[in-house]
Structures are given as C-alpha cells and as structure tokens.
Amino acid sequence: MSERPPKALRTDSGAPRTDAAVPRTDSGTPRPGSAVPRTDAGVPGADSKAPRPDAPGGFWAQATADPARTVLIAPGGEQWTAGRLHGDVNRLVHGLRAAGLRRGDAFAVVLPNGVEFLTAYLAATQAGFYLVPVNHHLVGPEIAWIVADSGARVLIAHARFGATAAAAADEAGLPASGRYAVGAVDGFRPYTALLDGQPATPPADRTLGWVMNYTSGTTGRPRGIRRPLPGTPPEETHLGGFLGIFGIRPFDGNVHLVCSPMYHTAVLQFAGASLHIGHRLVLMDGWTPEEMLRLIDTHACTHTHMVPTQFHRLLALPEEVRARYDVSSMRHAVHGAAPCPGQVKRAMIDWWGHCVEEYYAASEGGGAFATAEDWLKKPGTVGRAWPISELAVFDDDGNRLPPGEVGTVYMKMSTGGFSYHKDEAKTRKNRIGDFFTVGDLGLLDEDGYLFLRDRKIDMIISGGVNIYPAEVEAVLLGHPAVADAAVFGIPHADWGEEVKAVVEPAEGHTPGPELSAAILAHCERRLAGFKRPRSVDFIGAMPRDPNGKLYKRRLRDPYWEGRDRPV
Known part of the structure; x- marks a missing residue:
C-alpha cells in the first residue's frame, strides 16, 4: 500500500470541512491556488527535490529535479518514476520528428488509458505538436474522418483496436510510414520503433503544443477544436493552473484517480494538469465501481473527475461492499458532462461528504463551478463562473437578459480563443462578440449562479457521453427502407438516456420486427456502439410543419411522461 497523504480536515459527521479546506473569495468562488490545510504530519515528499508550487516548470522540470519520484501508477499497478516517463517522452519527440513531424503538425492516437497515452500527451505539449485523441469506440469510417480532417501525419493505435484502426488508416490514405501500434497490428510498425535508438535527453527547440479534441455538432x-500555438517554451504556461478553480493545490500530497477514458476532453485535461502540478496519477483502464473504491483506499486518492452514471453505479453497490473501503482521503470528486439527478447527488454527499463538486463547461472553453455547499444552498445550480470565464444569458435577438430570465447560455474565456478546424462558418456561428454558446438554455440568479433549464437542442447524453442525433439520423436515412427518421433520448435507469429511433418506412416496406432488425444491423456497421439506437419504433408520418421543421418534442415527450427528464 502506498503512503497516504494527509486527509482533508473533516467534521464530526465525516464530511470534509470545505469551509476550511478550500479558502474562498468574497464572491464564493474558490481562489486559484488556495490551499488545503496540511496536517502536522506534513506532505509526503515535502523534503523532495521537486520544485515547489511557486517555481516554474511543469512535469519536465519536476522530472529533471527529482527523477526518482513515483508519478504514475499504471493499470495493473506498475509504478513509473518521473525520470522513466520523462525519458520515454523525450524519445517519442525525437522519434516523431524523425518520422517527419514539425511544429504545428498533428498526430492521432487510438489508445486505452495507459502510459503510452500520457507519453503522447507530454510529447505533443513540449514539441509544438497537436495531439488528436480518438474515441476508441468509434468505427473505421468515423476514425478515418478524424485522421484525415486533422491532417494527422502519424497514427498510434493499440492492438486492442487494431482492426478498426487499420481500416481507418486505409480509408484515410495514411501511408505505412505513419502507422504505429502498441502490440501487433497488420501493416503497422511497432510503437517501440518510434522510441528505439532515440536519446532520452530533452529535444532542442522545445515549444508548447496542445490537444486538438474533436467535438460533434448538430450538423x-x-x-x-484548434487553439493557436503561442510559440513559447512549455514552462512559460502554467499548464495545471486551471485546477486552482476547484481549490486543488499543487503537490500537497494530492493523488489523482483517472477513472474515465482520456480521449474525453475534461478527463485528459484533469489528468495532464494534475501531473504538471506535482500530483501522482492512478490510471484505470476500464471502470468498475468496486475497483474504483479499492484504488481510492489503496492509493489514498484525493481527487478525480466523474460523471453521474458512475455515482449511480457506486450507490447501487451493497452497503457491505461500500463500507469495506475508506474513501475519506477524497478532497474533490468533481463531476460534469451530464445532468445529475438531485437524489443521486444528495446520496453521494451523504456518503462521500462535501468533496462532491460540480462544473458546467464546454470543450471550447469557459464554465461554472459549484461546491457542495453551493449546491445545498441552491439545489440544482451548476455554479458560478470560473475566475477565468464569464457567463451571460441572451435572448434570441442578442439582448443580454437580467437575472431570473431564461435564455441561451453563453460563455467566454479570458485566456484566448479557439476555432473549429477547417470550418470558419461553424467558428463564427453561435457567437455574440467574444461570447459563444453550445445551445443550452438557462438563467443566472441575482447571485450569479447558473441554473440550466434545457439542454443542447435534441442532444442525447448517455452515461456522460454526448450523442448527436443528426449523425445517427443521417445513417438511418441511408437505408432504402427509411423515408424519414428522428432520433432522441428516452429514459434509461443506469445511463440516464438511451438512443431511440422513430422511423417512417419508405413505400413498399412493412413496419415490424424484421424491418427493425435490418435497420439496427445497418446502424451497427456504420456507428459506434454508444451511438446506435437501442430500438426502433415506426410511425405513419413524421410531425413536420410546412417548412419541414420536425416537432421532435411531440415524439419524445410520451416516453418521459411521469418521469423527471434530466435538464
């Protein structure tokens, strides 16, 4: 068992005293860099040679100063020191440059949570590359689109996803010289070929690179999402600074548990930021509720990023299983990505204490944050604007609305902009000045707390994953028996929502189980599993107005009768 960091101060009831543990500004927002009090026992590694929080550097400087410090517990329990990881990162930069990559170039990865994913992240961010993480649940054509659109010159895939990655590389026209695999994949060179023979010393001309995540839209x-590269050394950017928004301190005995796939924007951001400010990472490759509890207990994990579906499954464990593990080391269980039912959140706060915190954000940037106290004081809120962000609510005419009025929620960041790669029209769309929106409806109260009243138009959130009906509908309409189609979310006890398809059959096709099975098989060949409809219902004619607008709510609402739809 690894050495425990000091526990957050706790009340007699067992809930962390976040009024003490997270100093706040007068506005109630956690102050970036605010401290969690240390116990008399001190902080593990306090005598370490690693730079202190006020020193510049990030991971690379820490690894140089204290290469023997354990920074990573890989899936399966293997421990990695900073020096060992740093050496592989440097070798990968040299290897990618030898493969032809230059500053501003992109490379894609189809990888599970593991050392190779973090090595790719750190290599990109010190060599001026764009890392393109790809959801490994996607099918070949979907991956091919991302590889081709991003201009990735190299694809690194895991053998677990080898067949899909190979099909994607073929469709994208990626040359054999740009294909590398962790494990054996036909037509791919070994991943180790990028590292073998390369020096472990830092590369020359180190410059900040970034992650280029792909996000769908209703089209x-x-x-x-491409952000401009500043052309400065990575040490000049405080890459872990945004964790201060949540009151998470550099070093301070923190251990971050990565319990979701790192191809998700926020999951990789939290993991990378934690590494850069001196936290040890514990990686899960495949999440189960009891294993999460075991890892928290074993490694005294202090913070993690979660989605409400994980809360639901944790709470479903038998009481004797839940009582078997000590989770009192947890300081910040930050959740987002999907609405959280009130009864689920209250149950988690009762169990884990006031470490249960919530945020609202978009991959494009900007957001709000709510502590447990905020939420208990104002149930349903997703919090107030981050110190580096601003929130506003506008009506359909672009007028800023006063507190209490429902409109479209807009955000902006004070730390730079973004553009959608190869899509200037999408970049300009849905903006008012420097503000942008992802289409959510909500209101700000008189204290600046945001309450969401509806979600992105028609978007489905299943298990914390965004599913865009337009993409699924396009696949359905490609079947010759489908004249018209609508896709939306219906209740699911575990995932929150599941995908439902309603189909208007084409003339000459009879609705029924055989046609339903044929349509679902058609989707199976063209869509990732999480996007596929779980069932198909048939309708005589879609409810559309004379201009072709589909009244999707008329189709969706009957499935939600008598149930609280998460909004």
Whole structure:
C-alpha cells in the first residue's frame, strides 16, 4: 500500500470541512491556488527535490529535479518514476520528428488509458505538436474522418483496436510510414520503433503544443477544436493552473484517480494538469465501481473527475461492499458532462461528504463551478463562473437578459480563443462578440449562479457521453427502407438516456420486427456502439410543419411522461 497523504480536515459527521479546506473569495468562488490545510504530519515528499508550487516548470522540470519520484501508477499497478516517463517522452519527440513531424503538425492516437497515452500527451505539449485523441469506440469510417480532417501525419493505435484502426488508416490514405501500434497490428510498425535508438535527453527547440479534441455538432460531422500555438517554451504556461478553480493545490500530497477514458476532453485535461502540478496519477483502464473504491483506499486518492452514471453505479453497490473501503482521503470528486439527478447527488454527499463538486463547461472553453455547499444552498445550480470565464444569458435577438430570465447560455474565456478546424462558418456561428454558446438554455440568479433549464437542442447524453442525433439520423436515412427518421433520448435507469429511433418506412416496406432488425444491423456497421439506437419504433408520418421543421418534442415527450427528464 502506498503512503497516504494527509486527509482533508473533516467534521464530526465525516464530511470534509470545505469551509476550511478550500479558502474562498468574497464572491464564493474558490481562489486559484488556495490551499488545503496540511496536517502536522506534513506532505509526503515535502523534503523532495521537486520544485515547489511557486517555481516554474511543469512535469519536465519536476522530472529533471527529482527523477526518482513515483508519478504514475499504471493499470495493473506498475509504478513509473518521473525520470522513466520523462525519458520515454523525450524519445517519442525525437522519434516523431524523425518520422517527419514539425511544429504545428498533428498526430492521432487510438489508445486505452495507459502510459503510452500520457507519453503522447507530454510529447505533443513540449514539441509544438497537436495531439488528436480518438474515441476508441468509434468505427473505421468515423476514425478515418478524424485522421484525415486533422491532417494527422502519424497514427498510434493499440492492438486492442487494431482492426478498426487499420481500416481507418486505409480509408484515410495514411501511408505505412505513419502507422504505429502498441502490440501487433497488420501493416503497422511497432510503437517501440518510434522510441528505439532515440536519446532520452530533452529535444532542442522545445515549444508548447496542445490537444486538438474533436467535438460533434448538430450538423453531424465532428470538428476539431484548434487553439493557436503561442510559440513559447512549455514552462512559460502554467499548464495545471486551471485546477486552482476547484481549490486543488499543487503537490500537497494530492493523488489523482483517472477513472474515465482520456480521449474525453475534461478527463485528459484533469489528468495532464494534475501531473504538471506535482500530483501522482492512478490510471484505470476500464471502470468498475468496486475497483474504483479499492484504488481510492489503496492509493489514498484525493481527487478525480466523474460523471453521474458512475455515482449511480457506486450507490447501487451493497452497503457491505461500500463500507469495506475508506474513501475519506477524497478532497474533490468533481463531476460534469451530464445532468445529475438531485437524489443521486444528495446520496453521494451523504456518503462521500462535501468533496462532491460540480462544473458546467464546454470543450471550447469557459464554465461554472459549484461546491457542495453551493449546491445545498441552491439545489440544482451548476455554479458560478470560473475566475477565468464569464457567463451571460441572451435572448434570441442578442439582448443580454437580467437575472431570473431564461435564455441561451453563453460563455467566454479570458485566456484566448479557439476555432473549429477547417470550418470558419461553424467558428463564427453561435457567437455574440467574444461570447459563444453550445445551445443550452438557462438563467443566472441575482447571485450569479447558473441554473440550466434545457439542454443542447435534441442532444442525447448517455452515461456522460454526448450523442448527436443528426449523425445517427443521417445513417438511418441511408437505408432504402427509411423515408424519414428522428432520433432522441428516452429514459434509461443506469445511463440516464438511451438512443431511440422513430422511423417512417419508405413505400413498399412493412413496419415490424424484421424491418427493425435490418435497420439496427445497418446502424451497427456504420456507428459506434454508444451511438446506435437501442430500438426502433415506426410511425405513419413524421410531425413536420410546412417548412419541414420536425416537432421532435411531440415524439419524445410520451416516453418521459411521469418521469423527471434530466435538464
């Protein structure tokens, strides 16, 4: 068992005293860099040679100063020191440059949570590359689109996803010289070929690179969120600074548990930021509720990023299983990505204490944050604007609305902009000045707390994953028996929502189980599993107005009768 960091101060009831543990500004927002009090026992590694929080550097400087410090517990329990990881990162930069990559170039990864994913992240961010993480649940054509659209010159895939990655590389026209695999994949060179023979010393001309995540929209095809590279050394950017928004301190005995796939924007951001400010990472490759509890207990994990579906499954464990593990080391269980039912959140706070915190944000940037106290004081809120962000609510005419009035929620960041790769029209769309929106409806109260009243138009959130109906509908309409189609979310006890398809059959096709099975098989060949409809219902004619607008709510609402739809 690894050495425990000091526990957060706790009340007699067992809930962390966040009024003490997270100093706040007068506005109630956690102050970036605010401290969690240390116990008399001190902080593990306090005598370490690693730079202190006020020193510049990030991971690379820490690894140089204290290469023997354990920074990573890989899936399966293997421990990695900073020096060992740093050496592989440097070798990968040299290897990618030898493969032809230059500053501003992109490379894609189809990888599970593991050392190779973090090595790719750290290599990109010190060599001026764009890392393109790809959801490994996607099918070949979906991955091919991202590889081709991003201009990735190299694809690194895991053998677990080898067949899909190979099909994607073929469709994207990626040359054999740009294909590398962790494990054996036909037509791919070994990943080790990028590292073998390369020096472990830092590369020359180190410059900040970044992650280029792909996010879908209601128009179907995913688009890359591309931020300009500043051309400065990575040490000049405080890469872990945003964790101060949540009151998470550098070093301070923190251990971050990565319990969701790192191809998700927020999951990789939290993991990378934690590494850069001196936290040890514990990686899960595949999440189960009891294993999460075991890892928290074993490694005294202090913070993690979660989605409400994980809360639901944790709470479903038998009481004797839940009582078997000590989770009192947890300081910040930050959740987002999907609405959390009130009864679920209250149950988690009762169990884990006031470490249960919530945020609202978009991959494009900007957001709000609510502590447990905020939420208990104002149930349903997703919090107030981050110190580096601003929130506003506008009506359909672009007028800023006063507190209490429902409109479209807009955000902006004070730390730079973004564009959608190869899509200037999408970049300009849905903006008012420097503010942008992802289409959510809500209101700000008189204290600046945000309450959401509806979600992105028609978007489905299943298990914390965004599913865009337009993409699924496009696939359905490609079947010759489908004249019209609508896709929306219906209740699911575990995932929150599941995908439902309603189909208007084409003339000459009879609705029924055989046609339903044929349509679902058609989707199976063209869509990732999480996007596929779980069932198909048939309708005589879609409810559309004379201009072709589909009244999707008329189709969706009957499935939600008598149930609280998460909004």
